[in-house]
Amino acid sequence: MLVYKFGGASVSSASAIENLTAIVSERDGELVMVVSAFGKITNALEEVLDCWYRGSDERFTRLRTIKEYHEDIIRSFFGTCDNLVMNDFIIRTSALGDMLRESPSGDYDYDYDRLVSFGELASTRIVSACLESRGIPSFWADAREWLITDNIHREANVDFNLSARRLRNVVSEAGGRVLVTQGFIGGTVDGAATTLGREGSDYTAAIAANLLDAGSVTVWKDVPGILTADPLYYPGAEKLDEISFHEAIELSFYGAKVIHPKTIKPLQNKDIPLYVKSFADPGGTGTIIHGNAASSVLKPVLIVKKKQMLVSLTPKDFSFIVEECLSRIFAVFFRYRTKVNLIQHSAISFTICMDNCGPFVSRLLDELKEDFRVLYNDNLELVTIRHYTESIIGKHLSGRKVLVEQRSRNTVQYVVK
Numbered sequence: 505m506l507v508y509k510f511g512g513a514s515v516s517s518a519s520a521i522e523n524l525t526a527i528v529s530e531r532d533g534e535l536v537m538v539v540s541a542f543g544k545i546t547n548a549l550e551e552v553l554d555c556w557y558r559g560s561d562e563r564f565t566r567l568r569t570i571k572e573y574h575e576d577i578i579r580s581f582f583g584t585c586d587n588l589v590m591n592d593f594i595i596r597t598s599a600l601g602d603m604l605r606e607s608p609s610g611d612y613d614y615d616y617d618r619l620v621s622f623g624e625l626a627s628t629r630i631v632s633a634c635l636e637s638r639g640i641p642s643f644w645a646d647a648r649e650w651l652i653t654d655n656i657h658r659e660a661n662v663d664f665n666l667s668a669r670r671l672r673n674v675v676s677e678a679g680g681r682v683l684v685t686q687g688f689i690g691g692t693v694d695g696a697a698t699t700l701g702r703e704g705s706d707y708t709a710a711i712a713a714n715l716l717d718a719g720s721v722t723v724w725k726d727v728p729g730i731l732t733a734d735p736l737y738y739p740g741a742e743k744l745d746e747i748s749f750h751e752a753i754e755l756s757f758y759g760a761k762v763i764h765p766k767t768i769k770p771l772q773n774k775d776i777p778l779y780v781k782s783f784a785d786p787g788g789t790g791t792i793i794h795g796n797a798a799s800s801v802l803k804p805v806l807i808v809k810k811k812q813m814l815v816s817l818t819p820k821d822f823s824f825i826v827e828e829c830l831s832r833i834f835a836v837f838f839r840y841r842t843k844v845n846l847i848q849h850s851a852i853s854f855t856i857c858m859d860n861c862g863p864f865v866s867r868l869l870d871e872l873k874e875d876f877r878v879l880y881n882d883n884l885e886l887v888t889i890r891h892y893t894e895s896i897i898g899k900h901l902s903g904r905k906v907l908v909e910q911r912s913r914n915t916v917q918y919v920v921k
């Protein structure tokens with residue numbers, strides 16, 4: 505059994521999906537395909553949700569744009585004669601429109617999951633039909649019914665035992681056809697949609713591979729593999745041919761965007777290799793992540809995370825920042841599903857570098873202001889260099905204002921303006 509994961513960029517247009525069908529037709533064995541929402545549709549659905557919660561009618565225009573984007577793809581793939589896929593899509597979109605005409609439930613995270621999951625449900629239905637139309641027998645599976653999670657909406661935790669049983673049943677039902685399922689989404693035992701955190705489709709692929717003892721996972725990307733830096737900003741970036749699971753966890757944790765940080769563990773536990781390959785060059789070698797990568801390949805890797813905020817907290821009553829206080833702080837961050845990327849801490853102050861979580865930031869800060877004096881800086885970058893040398897640090901940091909620095913034996917991190 506092989507698992508392929510296709511992200512948004514690999515399904516952003518009819519020609520991209522045509523390319524996907526070519527890749528799938530070259531498969532060598534039984535295949536599970538995990539597919540993301542088309543292009544940037546998840547972002548667009550988040551904006552619809554935001555409008556809905558603000559009571560703005562703009563949600564309907566935004567939904568129409570999303571609808572037209574899918575319809576264009578369906579039309580260019582199937583022409584105007586095949587109405588089945590189009591009709592099905594229109595019916596489901598109008599059900600979503602009906603939902604948006606009602607008031608939100610008030611549970612934002614719950615509403616997020618039932619609205620945003622539309623992206624993957626739609627993309628996989630269309631992709632599955634595209635495969636069929638190119639003579640590749642496929643079987644569409646609803647991840648809400650096999651990837652069973654708790655009800656922590658937007659950051660759900662997977663029930664591996666229950667999901668294993670469900671997925672094996674789905675696989676036997678597929679009977680050798682290419683199994684097409686959604687990344688990023690799951691469902692509770694009661695049937696409510698859940699999601700696994702942004703960019704979570706890689707994680708879904710890893711879960712499926714783990715549950716099925718797959719031979720390998722291939723993540724098809726718009727880059728040739730894992731690179732030592734973002735080639736957009738650093739033209740000298742090189743591809744890493746192989747890295748260890750451990751190294752991959754570190755890199756993705758620090759913000760290398762190629763794979764989701766949760767992806768590696770389910771693969772490492774079963775020693776399943778992960779290939780990162782270019783969908784534009786399927787024959788290329790890509791990067792292989794596996795258990796016995798040579799440790800000599802520890803090239804310096806530069807990772808830049810943008811849109812960072814640095815928040816400093818000082819207790820108003822000058823109590824110390826100790827365990828009880830820290831757990832209160834982290835409870836607030838968890839409630840707003842904020843990604844904390846670096847912390848620094850003294851007796852009476854606590855500094856957090858975090859992703860700017862958009863519409864929630866002001867609410868999060870207001871809540872913290874109840875107990876703390878809060879100072880913050882926005883629009884920062886978190887620069888991480890793995891396997892650093894002084895000359896590399898000098899090259900990338902010279903002339904920049906450093907607000908926080910942290911060093912360990914292998915890694916140095918800077919929060920910079």
Ligand code: ASP
Pocket residue numbers: 511512540541546547623687688701702703704705706
């Ligand atoms: N569509 C989801 C997102 O954009 C999941 C994914 O692409 O991995 O976050």
Ligand code: MG
Pocket residue numbers: 511512513540546703
């Ligand atoms: Mg995506």
